[in-house]
Amino acid sequence: MDILGDLLLGVQTAFSFWNLTYCLLGVFLGTAIGVLPGLGPTATVAMLLPVTFGLSPETAIIMLAGIFYGAQYGGSTTAILVNLPGESSSVVTAIDGYQMARQGQAGKALATAAIGSFIAGSIATVLIAFFAPLLSSVALAFGPHEYFALMVLGLAASVVLASGSLLHAVGMILFGLILGLIGTDVQTGAMRFTFGSFELADGISFVVVAMGVFGLGEILSNLENESDRTTVLTKVTGLMPTRADLRAMLAPVGRGTALGSVLGILPGGGAMLSSFASYALEKKVSKNPQQFGKGALAGVAGPEAANNAGAQTSFIPMLTLGIPSNPVMALMIGALIMQGIQPGPSVVQDQPVLFWGLIVSMWIGNLMLLVLNLPLIGIWVKMISIPYGYLFPCIVAFCLIGVFSLANSTFDIWLMGLFGVAGYILRKLDCEPAPLLLGFVLGPMLEEHLRRAMLVSRGDVTSFVTSPISAVLLLVAAALIASVLAPAIRSKREEAFQDED
Amino acid sequence: MQGHRTKDFWAGAIYLVLGLATVILARDLTLGSAARMGPGYFPTVLGGLLAIIGLVSLLRGLLRPGELVERIHMKPMILVIGATLFFAIALDFLGLAVALPAAMFITATASKRFRLAPVPLLGLVAFTIFCVLVFVRGLDVPLPMFGTLFGG
Incomplete structure (x- = not known):
């Protein structure tokens, strides 16, 4: 493992003209959708996926990744200036960030968020470069039993970390898994749940599900509570932090990065949970906790570092195991498959250009974001005042064209409409749509590995426990589920998610 | 219910x-x-x-007592989903250049703040031209620019 040679390859890839251009485009779009409340990275990545088909795999992933982590930067701007989370992960940033803005320290809050995010992003990128190849070399030895167990663990973790009811999270995963089975059975060629429809023979595209549930469904939810957005100020000053500010943010950023990096790897955790956990931690270790909620610098620095670190490290399980930890990663896996790359442990070795190019581009992207979000803050401040009424018809238009271009057929538009209604109704019933998308993407893989494992062991179920790796993975999965059912931890979990509403 | x-x-x-x-x-x-x-x-x-x-x-x-289901707002749902279905039906007949702004217009009426005004209408025209240029011309998505109604 010659890491220097690999990094050099990454630098060459990431610094090519087109990759730099698309990286900039990605982080620019990411910041924009992060700034705009009501438009999330999942819907945006889904809308832009069809556009990336013509690009080379590394360029496509570099741009899509930029959208995802760019959104973490943009979200904080809206949170600080308007007290509205531009992105769900910046909910906690609004608490202290907005108070700072009201006290005339908007510039300081924005600088803290951007610099904290940049430091966290840089560290998390290094973590990916070191741990991803390591993890993938371990995973290369995995057989069908281990893969099945790993996916069960992933799904279990996403259930435990999901907010809301445990029962509904499991229900949504099962629903997603079933939806994923629609189409031709790969092993026998039998048609499953296609109702004789020719269009369903290839299965439902995950882009259709994502755009329907996250794009249209979210619009319908947002239309219920349209509100005016007025910025506190139009001109932001004091963007250069003082030396004392920098020193004050260092420790919270460090803790936030560590927390976010760990939580980001876990399925279902990701950026949002990281920022909540970091805020709670900062409040606990602070010398003057009464300052929190009244404009504490640490209350902005910690969570912002954590959500960006979490966004970056969530790429690790996707790149090394082919397992998504959040809906955006599920879309990335879909993007790779459409590019003809089977996500899994072999990606690091077989696609070094893609892997190392992406890593280096992440660091460049973070640098670009620092520039985009501090000196060019004026653009985004103006953008916040775009009314939602102008915005959502455009989102619908992009969804329509994007879905059509998947298979050049209007059938997918009908399906997207159906999933839009489903997404809205399910949200009304407090059923989180994220586990559904994870289940949908994992469904076919889970079935394939289960069938292979059972074939190899001649129908012996105990083979999952006699293989040590799969036994440990399943044990951890069982422990995770059991821990949520245990009353003590259960109340803690409910407490942790309470602030969200 | x-x-x-x-x-x-x-x-x-x-x-x-x-x-x-x-x-x-x-x-x-x-x-x-x-x-x-x-x-x-x-x-x-x-x-x-x-x-x-x-x-x-x-x-x-x-x-067990639990939260009741909040009201399901039918009007935005019918308008937004209706607009998508309208687009699916009308695309071949009207073409992108007409079906898209029409679908967007129907969608926009779902907002409580919807008002007819010249500026958003001009924006709609500009956005349609942008989409035609980027997707049909630039990215070669086989969307009919003008439908069969206009001999396209």
Whole structure:
């Protein structure tokens, strides 16, 4: 493992003209959708996926990744200036960030968020470069039993970390898994749940599900509570932090990065949970906790570092195991498959250009974001005042064209409409749509590995426990589920998610 | 119908129906054995599990007090989803250059703040031109620019 040679390859890839251009485009779009409340990275990545088909795999992933982590930067701007989370992960940033803005320290809050995010992003990128190849070399030895167990663990973790009811999270995963089975059975060629429809023979595209549930469904939810957005100020000053500010943010950023990096790897955790956990931690270790909620610098620095670190490290399980930890990663896996790359442990070795190019581009992207979000803050401040009424018809238009271009057929538009209604109704019933998308993407893989494992062991179920790796993975999965059912931890979990509403 | 039962009840009912439907539909598929699973094996297991989850949620909704379902706003749903379906039907006939702004216009009326004004209408025209240039000309998406109605 010659890491220097690999990094050099990454630098060459990431610094090519087109990759730099698309990286900039990605982080620019990411910041924009992060700034705009009501438009999330999942819907945006889904809308832009069809556009990336013509690009080379590394360029496509570099741009899509930029959208995802760019959104973490943009979200904080809206949170600080308007007290509205531009992105769900910046909910906690609004608490202290907005108070700072009201006290005339908007510039300081924005600088803290951007610099904290940049430091966290840089560290998390290094973590990916070191741990991803390591993890993938371990995973290369995995057989069908281990893969099945790993996916069960992933799904279990996403259930435990999901907010809301445990029962509904499991229900949504099962629903997603079933939806994923629609189409031709790969092993026998039998048609499953296609109702004789020719269009369903290839299965439902995950882009259709994502755009329907996250794009249209979210619009319908947002239309219920349209509100005016007025910025506190139009001109932001004091963007250069003082030396004392920098020193004050260092420790919270460090803790936030560590927390976010760990939580980001876990399925279902990701950026949002990281920022909540970091805020709670900062409040606990602070010398003057009464300052929190009244404009504490640490209350902005910690969570912002954590959500960006979490966004970056969530790429690790996707790149090394082919397992998504959040809906955006599920879309990335879909993007790779459409590019003809089977996500899994072999990606690091077989696609070094893609892997190392992406890593280096992440660091460049973070640098670009620092520039985009501090000196060019004026653009985004103006953008916040775009009314939602102008915005959502455009989102619908992009969804329509994007879905059509998947298979050049209007059938997918009908399906997207159906999933839009489903997404809205399910949200009304407090059923989180994220586990559904994870289940949908994992469904076919889970079935394939289960069938292979059972074939190899001649129908012996105990083979999952006699293989040590799969036994440990399943044990951890069982422990995770059991821990949520245990009353003590259960109340803690409910407490942790309470602030969200 | 709405408002009388809790969220748990309705979510459970949906899971139960979907789970049972999956199991029933999967009966047409070969089940196979544990060692040689047919195409019906995995769906049957999943459908069964979903039905059980649904039943538990449904019972919990009946027995325990919980949050009631908030009002489902029909108007935005009909307008936004209606606009997507309109686009699907009208695309061949009207073409992108007409069907897209029409669908967007229908969508926009879903907002409580919708007002007819010259500036947004001009924006709609500009956005349509942008989409035609980027997607039809630039990215070669085979969308009909003008539909059969205009001899396209």
